[in-house]
Amino acid sequence: MQPSPACLDVLRGSEKYRARPGRSLQCLVKISYLMGALYWFMTAAQNKKLFRVLCTEGRPDKTGVLLAKELAKLDVPVKLLIDSAVAYSMDEVDVVFVGADGVVESDGVINMMGTYQIALLANSMNKPPVYVAAESYKFARLYPLDQKDLQQALPPIDLIGVHVPPKVEVERSARDYTPP
Numbered sequence: 001m002q003p004s005p006a007c008l009d010v011l012r013g014s015e016k017y018r019a020r021p022g023r024s025l026q027c028l029v030k031i032s033y034l035m036g037a038l039y040w041f042m043t044a045a046q047n048k049k050l051f052r053v054l055c056t057e058g059r060p061d062k063t064g065v066l067l068a069k070e071l072a073k074l075d076v077p078v079k080l081l082i083d084s085a086v087a088y089s090m091d092e093v094d095v096v097f098v099g100a101d102g103v104v105e106s107d108g109v110i111n112m113m114g115t116y117q118i119a120l121l122a123n124s125m126n127k128p129p130v131y132v133a134a135e136s137y138k139f140a141r142l143y144p145l146d147q148k149d150l151q152q153a154l155p156p157i158d159l160i161g162v163h164v165p166p167k168v169e170v171e172r173s174a175r176d177y178t179p180p
Contacts, residue, residue: 100134
């Protein structure tokens with residue numbers, strides 16, 4: 001899998017996405033364990049690009065932890081964030097990469113829960129565009145109108161090890177929809 005030209009510009013350190021003087025490019029990543037993303041960062045590291053990855057943990061399956069572990073093996077500087085710490089850390093971020101379980105006909109993205117929040121936050125803080133890493137086979141003939149359209153299509157998550165008091169409803173959606 002090859003990175004898109006826009007993502008290559010980011011990883012090459014083009015003028016548009018150059019890190020602030022005296023520090024490396026800070027990349028926030030909300031991606032499932034994705035070989036394509038790992039390849040991008042591996043390529044940038046081999047080309048001696050200065051960058052650091054802020055990687056969300058990726059609950060409930062901890063795919064972000066797996067990605068952080070692989071990046072560390074490549075000697076890529078990585079900081080693992082709990083999923084709820086994205087807003088807290090956004091000031092450190094120069095560019096945002098997210099994965100996709102699916103890219104739908106409206107050009108929206110279906111991905112791990114929290115992707116939509118990250119996109120909204122990045123936009124509100126005037127960050128560069130959010131880049132989506134998705135293989136071509138993930139393009140889907142779906143047209144969700146809102147978040148609730150996804151609930152029948154995707155399996156719910158389980159809150160393993162969490163005691164839920166009686167009469168408390170639990171939101172168990174594993175994925176969200178990020179409009180274009």
